[in-house]
Amino acid sequence: xxxxxxxxxxxxxxxxxxxxxxxxxxxxxxxxxxxxxxxxxxxxxxxxxxxxxxxxxxxxxxxxxxxxxxxxxxxxxxxxxxxxxxxxxxxxxxxxxxxxxxxxxxxxxxxxxxxxxxxxxxxxxxxxxxxxxxxxxxxxxxxxxxxxxxxxxxxxxxxxxxxxxxxxxxxxxxxxxxxxxxxxxxxxxxxxxxxxxxxxxxxxxxxxxxxxxxxxxxxxxxxxxxxxxxxxxxxxxxxxxxxxxxxxxxxxxxxxxxxxxxxxxxxxxxxxx
Numbered sequence: 001x002x003x004x005x006x007x008x009x010x011x012x013x014x015x016x017x018x019x020x021x022x023x024x025x026x027x028x029x030x031x032x033x034x035x036x037x038x039x040x041x042x043x044x045x046x047x048x049x050x051x052x053x054x055x056x057x058x059x060x061x062x063x064x065x066x067x068x069x070x071x072x073x074x075x076x077x078x079x080x081x082x083x084x085x086x087x088x089x090x091x092x093x094x095x096x097x098x099x100x101x102x103x104x105x106x107x108x109x110x111x112x113x114x115x116x117x118x119x120x121x122x123x124x125x126x127x128x129x130x131x132x133x134x135x136x137x138x139x140x141x142x143x144x145x146x147x148x149x150x151x152x153x154x155x156x157x158x159x160x161x162x163x164x165x166x167x168x169x170x171x172x173x174x175x176x177x178x179x180x181x182x183x184x185x186x187x188x189x190x191x192x193x194x195x196x197x198x199x200x201x202x203x204x205x206x207x208x209x210x211x212x213x214x215x216x217x218x219x220x221x222x223x224x225x226x227x228x229x230x231x232x233x234x235x236x237x238x239x240x241x242x243x244x245x246x247x248x249x250x251x252x253x254x255x256x257x258x259x260x261x262x263x264x265x266x267x268x269x270x271x272x273x
Contacts, residue, residue, distance in 0.1 A: 057069050082115060198232050214233050
């Protein structure tokens, strides 16, 4: 069984995930949470698999089975099993299992506000990814000050696989310090991190600051960078941004062309190629 994809990467770190950008709708801060709740609900499934089997598998020592079952509980929205996930978060021997449990409790998945005390305990985990994912979950559940302390410490390490997670947390927190961290990374030498920061700032409404960056990213030869820049421009959604998206209807890559066509359609621009 392949490794279960990290929930946050699957749902939110969609810089290079075209399926999200294809259906991108005009953005407003007011509708942002509604959109992600809708996305979360659309990822739910009905599954004919005895819940007793899932519970038993979560109690065994097979990490792959546990990861599979955490994903099932998340997608069927089985909040009755939250105590089991909380126990795994604090006690399982697998870093990956603990990490996935933290994310499963977030607002994007099981939306377990009652798990905040447990998530706070998980901030003391010995594994940095588990700490990061617990802080992310807390930031999504409104625990901004405490989550910022952990995310800021991780972000201070410099570019690493958790940097984008920190960016997401900074967007959730949206304090002056969190926003300044995103601004700092606009000039990150790693284009993917600079793009991530720009997208999150665009979601927070800092359009004038990020527009020049996003425009420059459109010249990248990397498809995922161009796709991410398009996503950021979609959040801005003004005439200049949409004109740039129109210009990409002749992009060499068909997925970029499809992405742009659907974005323009959602903005009511139907005379595009």
